[in-house]
Amino acid sequence: MAASQPDSVYDQVVQVTHAYLGPTADRFIARQVEDHLHKSPSELSQADLLSLIDWIKAVVSLLTEDGDIIEEYTNELRKLAARTGGKHG
Amino acid sequence: MAETDMPSAPRRTAHERQAEVEALFTSIGDGAISTDEFGRITRVNPAAQGILGYSEDELVGTWFPKKIIAVSADDVPTNLIDRPITKAFLTGRPIAEKMFYRRQDGQEIPVSINVSPILLNGKPLGAIEVFRDISLEQEVDRMKSEFISLASHQLRTPLSAIKTYTHMLTDGYMGDLNEAQNKSLSTIVGATNRMNELISTLLNITRIESGTIAISPKLVKLNELVEELMPELELMATAKSIDLKLQLRGKGSTAIKTDALIVKEIVTNLVSNAIKYTPDNGQVTITIRPHRNEVQVEVTDSGWGIPKFSQDQVFSKFFRAQNIVKRETTGTGLGLYLVKGLLDTLDGKIWFHSEEGAGTNFFFTLPRTLPNKKSSSRKKAKA
Numbered sequence: 001m002a003a004s005q006p007d008s009v010y011d012q013v014v015q016v017t018h019a020y021l022g023p024t025a026d027r028f029i030a031r032q033v034e035d036h037l038h039k040s041p042s043e044l045s046q047a048d049l050l051s052l053i054d055w056i057k058a059v060v061s062l063l064t065e066d067g068d069i070i071e072e073y074t075n076e077l078r079k080l081a082a083r084t085g086g087k088h089g
Numbered sequence: 090m091a092e093t094d095m096p097s098a099p100r101r102t103a104h105e106r107q108a109e110v111e112a113l114f115t116s117i118g119d120g121a122i123s124t125d126e127f128g129r130i131t132r133v134n135p136a137a138q139g140i141l142g143y144s145e146d147e148l149v150g151t152w153f154p155k156k157i158i159a160v161s162a163d164d165v166p167t168n169l170i171d172r173p174i175t176k177a178f179l180t181g182r183p184i185a186e187k188m189f190y191r192r193q194d195g196q197e198i199p200v201s202i203n204v205s206p207i208l209l210n211g212k213p214l215g216a217i218e219v220f221r222d223i224s225l226e227q228e229v230d231r232m233k234s235e236f237i238s239l240a241s242h243q244l245r246t247p248l249s250a251i252k253t254y255t256h257m258l259t260d261g262y263m264g265d266l267n268e269a270q271n272k273s274l275s276t277i278v279g280a281t282n283r284m285n286e287l288i289s290t291l292l293n294i295t296r297i298e299s300g301t302i303a304i305s306p307k308l309v310k311l312n313e314l315v316e317e318l319m320p321e322l323e324l325m326a327t328a329k330s331i332d333l334k335l336q337l338r339g340k341g342s343t344a345i346k347t348d349a350l351i352v353k354e355i356v357t358n359l360v361s362n363a364i365k366y367t368p369d370n371g372q373v374t375i376t377i378r379p380h381r382n383e384v385q386v387e388v389t390d391s392g393w394g395i396p397k398f399s400q401d402q403v404f405s406k407f408f409r410a411q412n413i414v415k416r417e418t419t420g421t422g423l424g425l426y427l428v429k430g431l432l433d434t435l436d437g438k439i440w441f442h443s444e445e446g447a448g449t450n451f452f453f454t455l456p457r458t459l460p461n462k463k464s465s466s467r468k469k470a471k472a
Contacts, residue, residue, distance in 0.1 A: 035180050051211065054126075058178040058206070058213040061128040063169050065152040070127075 009080075010044040013052070016076045020060075020069070032056055049081035119221040120200075123207070124174070126215050128153045140200070140222050142193035158191040173204045174216050181206060181213075187223065199223045234295040241288045241295070248288070251281050290423050293354070294406075297430035304348045304434060306459045311343040311384050312377050315356055322357070325364050326373060333364070334374045341379035346458045347435055355431050358424045359388045359451050367392035367448075383454040395443040403441065404429040428453075435459060 010033065017025035030041045036055045037048050044052070057074050064070065101109065114121055120137030124130055133148045141148075141157065148156055153174060159167040169175055173184040183205040189197045204218040255277050257263060258270075266274065296302040315335060326333035337343070356375070363373045371391040378385040395403060395410050402408045407422040432439050436456050443449035 031179065054212045055178065055181070058126050059175060061126060062154055062172070062175045062178060065155060067127065
């Protein structure tokens, strides 16, 4: 795993993503955090989550046409953001 | 009129701006497609419809990857994750690539693609992809390569006759020659050798560019291979009183599985370049260093060097440094372009350090083993 802190925000995002993307989840999320938020995975904070979800949704929307799956996946991530009190931007 | 007195541009209304964007989108000569954040096509310009063979109604509202089919040179559908539009969202940056699009009628056309994410306050709202059909460019490239290849082969035939007869003359088969005649013949021999080298270079370049260069991997010891070249290289060096050295540094074997003929061509080009661009009485050293997964060769000269401002063009076709053009009138500017192309075919790497007036160090590495090369493709759209 790119970030080793147990139950960090990053770990939780990867855990949710694993159910949809499988073993590539870690690499995929790490790359999204680095490229879009310009920080390392271990620095991913609550406040970053909604912005990260926007990008994840845009990418996943080009990998599957199944809108229900995308909605389900991004809703799972939004629940994480709500739980951790994430704010957009 | 003073700048402050200039009338300011009239402020556009939202409708006017919309009409402006619409006109811009429609009038672009290249194909343009925009998508929303779900990857659904929101707008298609007439050029895109022409290239893809679909009408606007057939495209708008559909999922971009489903309708716009991308394939590789080997007709394999491109993975969705590897498509430029996905990469643009993955990285958040514009992406430029060449690939093939499958038209509605099934025909595959090479396209050059530029795609950018559309962002509002950092949030992705969709993407805009601009692409153009590069079939004609590729055809012109192919025809140009074919012409050079054909012309080079045709030039070789009369050249062989010239070489044969000049050798017969210099060897005395047609009687004794006086000093002036010998001098003239030596000029002819030099000129035909140069022309022969130029033809070989052109042929090699067309083979590289068309992907038809044949590779025959065999196990060779790099130091022995370079030693075989030394007599020929020493002749060149001696003509300019240049001290040419070959040295092996470090421990380990220099054995690699590669194409010996191509490596000889690379070394000959680099060393003859070094000799050519080094003043008389200078030094040229070839150093071979075995590493774990590769073998490195360094060619160092005490020559005129490459000016800093030209260094990024060194491996470009027809490049000749300004400081060299003034001193050395011969040369095509194809040698290093060829060397780079040959090394690419062998999965090698090349780089250099140079300072004007202080000489140049060229380095190249070759892997211990050469991966199985794919057979040359019938299509070519690599970036």
